[in-house]
Amino acid sequence: MSESEADAAVWKLIYLARRNPALRPEDFPQAWREHSALGRQCLNVGRRVVAVAQCSRWLQACAPALSREHDGVNLMVLADRDAGAAIWSDPETLAVMRPDEPRVFADYVRNFSMLCRQRLLRSRLPAAALPQKGDVVLLGFLQRSDAWLGVASAPQACPAQWQQGALDLAARIVCNTVEEEAPKGHGYRYIVEWWFDGREQALAAAQALGEADAGGAYGWGDSVFMLTEVTHCRP
Structure with missing residues (x-):
């Protein structure tokens, strides 16, 4: 991975989803795919969204640090930063x-979405590689605060601890910095993606998270960790 690949500006809209309680957990990925398919009717969505990866919670994963209160994470790569605001007022959308x-979902998507800038920390894959269905991703929503302090006031980005121990087995590590004030209850500073070659490595990393998080290794405030699989992606 070259320095220019790591520093290239990539903007994302990332959301941390809870399903409509009327849906069973195992039915959520299909309902989510159906919702995404509606985007084909919206020309401006196609222009503003470069790629989408719907990461659904692995229901069989058991580790103390893993959230069972959330059902999925959407990683949406945008054409540019402005698309992150324009999409909410688009008439077609x-x-x-x-x-x-x-x-x-349990709420409207805008109420749990965060605009982020991606920083690729490490990858054995090409920097521009796109997610594929079945990929295994451990996600961390880190350093939550009830007050928006601005990016300039944030602690040092992407501490070394996020690349050590069992997390070092990841084939790709991405740190997304939240660049605008997030909706109430979603004031995370960083959203970290650890991409693994398989479930076994990902589960080992998830099992190691609890003790480290309790010791403050991942920063201050509330954290949310989810072990997921990509159940839908485009292009």
Whole structure:
């Protein structure tokens, strides 16, 4: 991975989803795929969104640090930073996708989405590699605060601890810095992706997280960790 690849500006909209309680956990990925398919009717979504990876919680994963209160994480790569704001007021999105959101999610998507800038820390894959269905991703939402302090006031980004121990087995590590004030209850500073070659390595990393997080290795405030699989992606 070259320095230019690591420093290239990549903007994302990332959301931490809870399903509509009327849906069974095992039915959520399909409902989510159906919702994503509506985006084909929205021309501006196609122009503003470069790639999408729907990462659904691995229901069989058991480790003390892993959240069972959330059902998925959407990693949406944007054409540019402005797309992260424009998408919320787009007439097609409001007419086609927003009315379907309560069927799938516990709230409207805007209320749990965060605009981020990606920093690729390490990868054995090409920097521009896109997620594939079945990929295994451990995700960490870190350093939550009830007050927005701005990016300039944040602690040193991407501490070395996020690349050590069992996490060092990851084939790809991405640190996303939240660049704008997040919705209430979602004031995370960093969203970290650890991409693994398989479930066994990912589960070993997840099992090691609890003790380290309790010791403050991942920063201050509330953290959310999820072990997921990519159940839908495009292109």
